[in-house]
Amino acid sequence: MNEPDPRLPSGRQVVLVVDDSPATLGLLTDTLETIGVTVLVSQSGEHAINVVDRVTPDVVLMDALMPGMDGFETCRQLKARQAFKHVPVIFMTGLSATEHIVKALEAGGVDYLTKPVSPQEVIARMRVHLANARATRSAQIALDKSRRYLIATDNTGRVIWSTPEASRLMAASIERLSISSEQLDAPAVAWLNAQLTATIEHHDHVVKRDVDGKLVVSYLGEANPNEHILRITEHDVRKDAQLLAHRFNMTPREAEVAAWLSQGKSNKEIGAILELSPRTVNKHLEAVFAKISVDNRTSAATTIIKALATPVFTQSD
Numbered sequence: 477m478n479e480p481d482p483r484l485p486s487g488r489q490v491v492l493v494v495d496d497s498p499a500t501l502g503l504l505t506d507t508l509e510t511i512g513v514t515v516l517v518s519q520s521g522e523h524a525i526n527v528v529d530r531v532t533p534d535v536v537l538m539d540a541l542m543p544g545m546d547g548f549e550t551c552r553q554l555k556a557r558q559a560f561k562h563v564p565v566i567f568m569t570g571l572s573a574t575e576h577i578v579k580a581l582e583a584g585g586v587d588y589l590t591k592p593v594s595p596q597e598v599i600a601r602m603r604v605h606l607a608n609a610r611a612t613r614s615a616q617i618a619l620d621k622s623r624r625y626l627i628a629t630d631n632t633g634r635v636i637w638s639t640p641e642a643s644r645l646m647a648a649s650i651e652r653l654s655i656s657s658e659q660l661d662a663p664a665v666a667w668l669n670a671q672l673t674a675t676i677e678h679h680d681h682v683v684k685r686d687v688d689g690k691l692v693v694s695y696l697g698e699a700n701p702n703e704h705i706l707r708i709t710e711h712d713v714r715k716d717a718q719l720l721a722h723r724f725n726m727t728p729r730e731a732e733v734a735a736w737l738s739q740g741k742s743n744k745e746i747g748a749i750l751e752l753s754p755r756t757v758n759k760h761l762e763a764v765f766a767k768i769s770v771d772n773r774t775s776a777a778t779t780i781i782k783a784l785a786t787p788v789f790t791q792s793d
Contacts, residue, residue: 489606490531492516494524494550495539495568500593504537507595521550532559534609535602540569540580548583555584561637564605568593625708628699633660633668642708645691664693668704671695713739716784723783724767733760737773738780 493504496519505515516533518524522545524536536554540547547567554560566587567580577588587601625645627638635658638646660668667681681693696705713735721731729750736746743757750757761776768783770776 488512488514489534490514490516491602492518492524492527492533492536494518494521494536494542494547496520496542497539500539500568500591503595504593504598507599511599521545521547521553524550525553528554528557528560533563535606536563536565537598537602538565538567538585540567540571540576548579551580551583551585558637562609564609566598566601566605568598625710626696627706627708628703629660629668629706630702630704631669631672633665635659636703645708645710667693668695668706672704719784720780724764726764726767730760730763730767733757734764734768734776734780737761737764738777738784740777 491508491513493501493508493515494517495501495504498519501517501519505517508515516527516531518527519542521542524538527533536551538547538551542550545553547569551565551567554563554565564586565584566589567585568589568591569576569580570591572590580588586605589598589601625639625642627642627646628636630636664681671679692709694707694709696707699705713732716735716738717728717731720726720734721728724731724734726734729752732750733746733752736749741749743754743761746752747754747757752760761773765771765776768776768779770779
């Protein structure tokens with residue numbers, strides 16, 4: 477029985493070898509099995525897709541030129557599957573021109589080997605990419621469990637991955653969001669491009685959700701080349717009102733008026749939203765000013781915004 481290679485990430489690895497050459501399949505299968513790797517083989521792109529629909533390999537060794545669907549198109553179709561996005565694809569081909577290398581990388585490959593391949597070089601490159609994929613996957617799992625609203629996109633706004641919470645939010649708000657599960661819309665892409673060229677500071681992208689709230693998209697930074705991390709924050713004015721009522725001992729209606737004041741709404745606009753007369757709004761504002769110890773709208777808005785930005789800590793029994 478073959479012993480697993482201690483230099484590979486822990487656990488028995490599954491490698492899918494896609495090549496129309498029986499000689500290459502035999503050489504790589506024999507080599508990989510000697511280091512304790514489980515090898516799956518495909519002689520066509522179509523068959524490889526069928527295999528991946530049943531089993532997700534840890535890494536794929538992909539021939540670029542095959543009859544029918546070539547390796548480039550096969551890789552693109554595999555990478556379109558959510559479960560396959562983290563799987564490294566290493567291309568193998570006799571083509572060595574720069575344009576072919578670029579084509580392989582653009583299709584989603586992480587590396588490129590020129591035929592005839594050296595089995596030991598294949599193993600060495602596999603070790604590197606398996607370790608990187610394992611680290612990336614571990615980080616992804618940690619983010620998934622953190623219940624954060626995070627997504628990653630490329631430069632064109634195509635969604636590469638998203639945490640479960642972000643996916644849920646996008647699915648629930650698909651008609652109102654400028655982000656779908658697959659692609660940012662044109663205004664959001666324009667905003668993203670502005671963030672990528674910003675040299676001083678980044679600004680948020682605001683998506684109105686309904687009369688009571690909005691979604692704020694923030695640019696966090698570049699995780700990898702052409703992979704940008706965005707955070708989605710739910711901003712619900714109703715929750716702001718609840719916090720203000722608790723912190724300043726306001727009535728529910730006073731807190732609602734105060735929350736909308738912090739959003740820059742005029743008395744007339746607040747009245748229209750809450751179905752109150754301007755006179756009633758003004759009476760509630762007078763009570764708000766007294767409870768937060770200010771005497772004008774500007775000071776009130778500043779105090780409320782600071783209060784909403786300050787976490788509330790409760791002491792456990």
